[in-house]
Amino acid sequence: xxxxxxxxxxxxxxxxxxxxxxxxxxxxxxxxxxxxxxxxxxxxxxxxxxxxxxxxxxxxxxxxxxxxxxxxxxxxxxxxxxxxxxxxxxxxxxxxxxxxxxxxxxxxxxxxxxxxxxxxxxxxxxxxxxxxxxxxxxxxxxxxxxxxxxxxxxxxxxxxxxxxxxxxxxxxxxxxxxxxxxxxxxxxxxxxxxxxxxxxxxxxxxxxxxxxxxxx
Numbered sequence: 001x002x003x004x005x006x007x008x009x010x011x012x013x014x015x016x017x018x019x020x021x022x023x024x025x026x027x028x029x030x031x032x033x034x035x036x037x038x039x040x041x042x043x044x045x046x047x048x049x050x051x052x053x054x055x056x057x058x059x060x061x062x063x064x065x066x067x068x069x070x071x072x073x074x075x076x077x078x079x080x081x082x083x084x085x086x087x088x089x090x091x092x093x094x095x096x097x098x099x100x101x102x103x104x105x106x107x108x109x110x111x112x113x114x115x116x117x118x119x120x121x122x123x124x125x126x127x128x129x130x131x132x133x134x135x136x137x138x139x140x141x142x143x144x145x146x147x148x149x150x151x152x153x154x155x156x157x158x159x160x161x162x163x164x165x166x167x168x169x170x171x172x173x174x175x176x177x178x179x180x181x182x183x184x185x186x187x188x189x190x191x192x193x194x195x196x197x198x199x200x201x202x203x204x205x206x207x208x209x210x211x212x213x214x215x216x
Contacts, residue, residue, distance in 0.1 A: 002076070015097065020167045023079075024066070024106075026064070027062050027065075028096070028097050030063060036059070036062065043056065052078045067083055099169050100169075106149060108145070110161055111152070122138045126140045137149035164207050165207075194211055194214060195210070
């Protein structure tokens with residue numbers, strides 16, 4: 001079963017869901033913990049029935065649902081079907097799905113020594129984990145730690161070795177850039193927009209705001 005691109009996921013028209021870092025994600029607000037627990041139980045029962053299991057994060061006021069097909073490393077039609085089921089389940093319970101404010105954090109290491117340093121970081125962060133797609137990332141198989149990917153850079157100094165990539169829904173980008181600029185930051189580059197924008201804090205430390213747009 002082939003994985004879907006961000007564009008294909010967006011064209012599926014799933015209200016309240018967003019595509020972040022290779023997975024479908026939503027947040028379902030709940031009136032209390034018991035309502036969230038009941039929702040998780042219902043989603044879990046369907047997941048068992050279809051043998052396709054989401055990542056669920058239960059909190060006091062919401063449940064985060066993240067869907068991706070672990071066996072192929074991306075979103076497939078199975079995830080779209082389960083997302084539609086979750087949306088219907090939430091609607092039947094009088095609950096609301098929203099992608100507002102959701103983000104995924106990825107750490108990027110800028111290095112000319114990709115092949116030499118990747119095994120070290122895999123040993124430290126995810127011992128025993130298989131190589132990620134393209135063998136240029138380290139992904140925690142349990143999903144507890146951010147993914148680390150390796151961006152090839154030159155050797156000229158000074159250079160920033162680490163930077164965070166913050167994956168957001170395209171609708172979130174303008175507001176986040178505006179807030180960053182108001183907080184004293186600068187827009188370093190939008191040359192690769194709408195794939196990503198490069199921002200810097202007042203001390204020059206950089207971060208990328210990333211979306212699924214214009215990516216394979």
